[in-house]
Amino acid sequence: MKCAETIELETPVIxxxxxxxxxxxxLLGFEQIKEYVLIAKPxxxxxxxxxxxxxxxxxFVVIDPFMVLPEYQxxxxxxxxxxxxxxxxxxxxxxxxxxxxxxxxxxxxxxxxIVVNRHTHIAKQIIIMNAADYSIEHPLPLAETxx
Amino acid sequence: MLILSRKSGESIIIDGHIHVKIVRVEGDVVKLxxxxxxxxxxxxxxxxxxxxxxxxxxxxxxxxxLPKLAGAPKVAPKTNLPKP
Numbered sequence: 001m002k003c004a005e006t007i008e009l010e011t012p013v014i015x016x017x018x019x020x021x022x023x024x025x026x027l028l029g030f031e032q033i034k035e036y037v038l039i040a041k042p043x044x045x046x047x048x049x050x051x052x053x054x055x056x057x058x059x060f061v062v063i064d065p066f067m068v069l070p071e072y073q074x075x076x077x078x079x080x081x082x083x084x085x086x087x088x089x090x091x092x093x094x095x096x097x098x099x100x101x102x103x104x105x106x107x108x109x110x111x112x113x114i115v116v117n118r119h120t121h122i123a124k125q126i127i128i129m130n131a132a133d134y135s136i137e138h139p140l141p142l143a144e145t146x147x
Numbered sequence: 148m149l150i151l152s153r154k155s156g157e158s159i160i161i162d163g164h165i166h167v168k169i170v171r172v173e174g175d176v177v178k179l180x181x182x183x184x185x186x187x188x189x190x191x192x193x194x195x196x197x198x199x200x201x202x203x204x205x206x207x208x209x210x211x212x213l214p215k216l217a218g219a220p221k222v223a224p225k226t227n228l229p230k231p
Contacts (some may be wrong), residue, residue: 009209025188029199030206032177047213059207081225083185100206105216109205112198125202 020053021116023123027097028112036123038062038095038116050095050114065096068108068140075129076115077127084117084124093118097125100141106142110134 019038026033035053046067051059065072074094076086086092093116096108111131116123128134151159158168165187168180181189 027202028190028195029202044213046216049210057208057210059210060202060205061213063205079185088170098156098203099201100207100211100214103214106219109198109201111194112201124188125198127198131194136197140214141217143217 019121019139021050021121021123021124023114024093025124027114027125032112033058035043039099047098048095050097053072061098061100061138063098063108065094065108065110068096068138069110069134070136072092072110074110074113074134075128077129080115080126084115084122086115086117086121091118092116095123096138099137104142106140107135108140109136110138111136 021038022035023038025031033052037053038048039051040048046063048062049059050062053131065074065126076092084092095114095116096110097112097114098105098106098108111134112125112127114123114125153159153169155169155172158166161167164184166180166182168182170178170180172178183189
């Protein structure tokens with residue numbers, strides 16, 4: 001298998017203005033980083049990358065949390081709804097941050113999703129009001145590796 | 148660390164625009180009312196730390212191959228957002 005080589009030879013993904021995402025208050029623990037680019041690479045669905053704009057080596061893997069848990073009902077504080085300028089639920093794109101622990105274990109943070117305003121591209125990591133109902137390490141069902 | 152004594156109903160003001168009010172004191176529980184601009188995130192520290200740790204663990208410094216998800220439809224989050 002030549003996985004490592006394939007990765008190295010991969011064409012760098014050029015960020016475009018259409019998927020730049022600004023997080024004015026930063027992610028928790030990364031408050032100083034405010035400019036990101038949201039990138040989906042073919043073959044990696046349903047995952048996408050939230051890459052630091054000035055440093056393509058720094059990135060978070062994200063997933064639509066509803067894809068993992070269709071009954072997910074995040075309760076977003078009114079102040080955050082106002083901050084993001086969300087008028088209705090269709091304005092919001094939710095991204096769950098994925099931690100890849102190993103080849104066989106990956107989890108998604110359902111307590112603190114990133115909420116993106118689809119129209120302004122302004123986003124914020126929000127600790128949902130019903131965070132106690134959800135796991136910070138909600139397991140992702142990974143496919144069995146083909147032998 | 149600055150330590151101030153306040154009674155129930157009294158407040159402090161931080162930087163002229165963040166108000167922290169002592170709403171009630173019941174035994175060892177102090178209820179605080181916080182008024183801050185929406186651009187100032189306010190969190191319970193223990194929850195903040197859990198999410199901070201999770202973010203730090205999630206950060207990828209190399210574009211590693213991603214695992215495949217079982218059973219889920221192959222739809223990525225909509226990365227082509229309408230122009231602002």
